[in-house]
Amino acid sequence: MDFRFYDEQVMTADVVRALLAEVCSSQDLRRLLTTGGAQDETRWKKLCELGLAGILVPEGDGGLGLAPVDFVQIAEACGYRCLPEPLVDNVGIALPLLAAFADRPGVAPYLERALAGEITVAVSHPINSYVPHADRDAAALIARDDGLHLVAISPKMLTMQPSADPFRRLHTIACDPGDATRIAGHEEAAIPLRQTLDRGALFTAAQLLGMAQRCVDLAVGYSKERQQFGRPIGSYQAIKHHLATVQVKIEFARPVVYAAAADLPHDDLHSRARISQAKLTASEAADLAAHTAIQTHGAMGYSWEVDVHLYLKRIIALTQVWGGPSFHRERVAARVFSAPLGPETTFARETDRA
Template identity: 30%
Template sequence: MRWELAEEQELFQESLRGWLEKVAPSDRVRRWMDSSDPSAFEERLARDGWLAVGAAEERGGQGGGLLELALTAEELARRAAPSSAWLATMTALPALPDDVALDALGGGGFAALVVDGGRPVDCADGVSEDGQGRLHGSVPLVLGADRAARLVVPVRAPRGRELRLVDAADAGVTITRRSLLDRSRSAADVVLDGVSGRPLDVEAEVVLGEAALRGAVLVSADALGAMQRMLDLAVDYSLQRHQFGVPIGSFQAVKHAAASILVSVEAARSIVYYAAASVEAAQHDSATHAAIAKAQVTSSGVSVGDAALTMHGAIGYTWEHDLHLLYKRARLDERLWGRPSDWNERIATALELLPTG
């Protein structure tokens, strides 16, 4: 099945792609990586209105839904643009009160879910509440925590799991940035020591479940964007690089490698877009669709990266070439918020066993 975007969605994607080509060229992306400070890009993203796409108008957004967010994630990945703050905020959005969401989407301060970046979002289990209502605990590798003004903290409380909203500048909050192989994004270890948080009037399990599916879809869309750009780079290089007096793209083995990458990219595109639409519509099997996207697309992203690097040879590993930026991005997507094996377990659990006879 090939998923076809609506005309307005195609126009949105083309507009964002053109904006990113102008605002986030490769040399500028590298400078942001070198400085570990993507604030200039984040401020521009908010100022030009892209941060508000995919959120309801009553919450300060410009309309659209998860499919528009998936298109945004795809285009950000194609440029290897900094996206930790954006991705963390869009994933945390279901938990945010309207006033906080309005501020965040307007560029007043990003938000992050305090969950272990190596596990699915709804598996959060690192913070507890003492008898005075104060929070204690540590959570490793929280995506975008170093960029966030507010933290949404899942808490083990006497009444069950609850959510608290914490100011990242609180004296009891320690945020230690971690270096990642993928320098286009960032994560941090978060320690809470006697912090008071604003209780959020939501059903924690429901909201975390929704956030987990949103996160799975958006990470998969990021992997799709990286895959598409790696395909583009590999094809361009195969036409430029000559051996024995002819472009290497004329060799049968290279043609087969490029065709295999193309098949992976087009399959991933349909999986991601369908999963986004399914989760947005709260379809009966939406959790399975999101799990399939996270497991299959992010795994394919790594395979595509390996194939693209093989087609490029040693030049693909050099700092001057863009390919390694996309390859590292795909590697993080595979592990972020759960490995493919974690999500395959969810698929297996959801599938109904049928008799063989």
């Protein structure tokens, strides 16, 4: 029992954090906004050069064969920087699903190119209404009643639904998947799709956690500079207490997100409840953080000029994707109302055998 990241996990996350600080600053986002672009291909190339594409893909399929707990801090770092490009969606969520069917006809070439960073792949999962950034993806994994399909994306399939988040290009995909596109039947796709939902919820929670912390950091930075009544507003308890309240929420969401990452591979009642709990608590923390950051900035917080609105919009989006609060509350309820509770059950599947 050791609830700390291993050295390699810390080092990998530090490398990603450092790169994002360099290529995904506020100025970088602003530059993208003024050009009307949703993504920056130069930045994406640099991210791909980190060689992370296969982090969750088994070694036998050309990946690194690492676990969700090895990626969770990276997803958090992406949230912290409000990263527009689909590192989390592609690497954390889509590619492990694609790799689960690497042996099916037509899959290998896509997987190979995706691992090389040449293409990205979208997932159209029943829990989500829209597919973000589908216009940059070469293919989509589409779940239908008859199973899982791998469909090459062509522009005419896509209908864009503009999001308030300028960096989220949402689409619906109109296509007619059939036997030719099906890579797995309903039953064999069921477990990989469930695990995809878990990864989606978990890494979304991690991003929300990062965004919550960034909102606090932005508000702290501003409240140290902004003077009213002859003092920085951050010296007033009214501001301090609001921000401290948010920080407490973040501090108690973070270990849940990390434990959920460690639990995910168990794929059982307990791991699903903890992933859902992570999604719920990170959403709550992020929501409060965004509101508090706007309030701390005063009228500036309601302006386009301050970055907080970018976070607010992404937080609104991510709170709902990969299962909204009601969905996840019911997954927690399934565990709370059916399995033993109490202090000896924190890591329940272990103590059951103790």
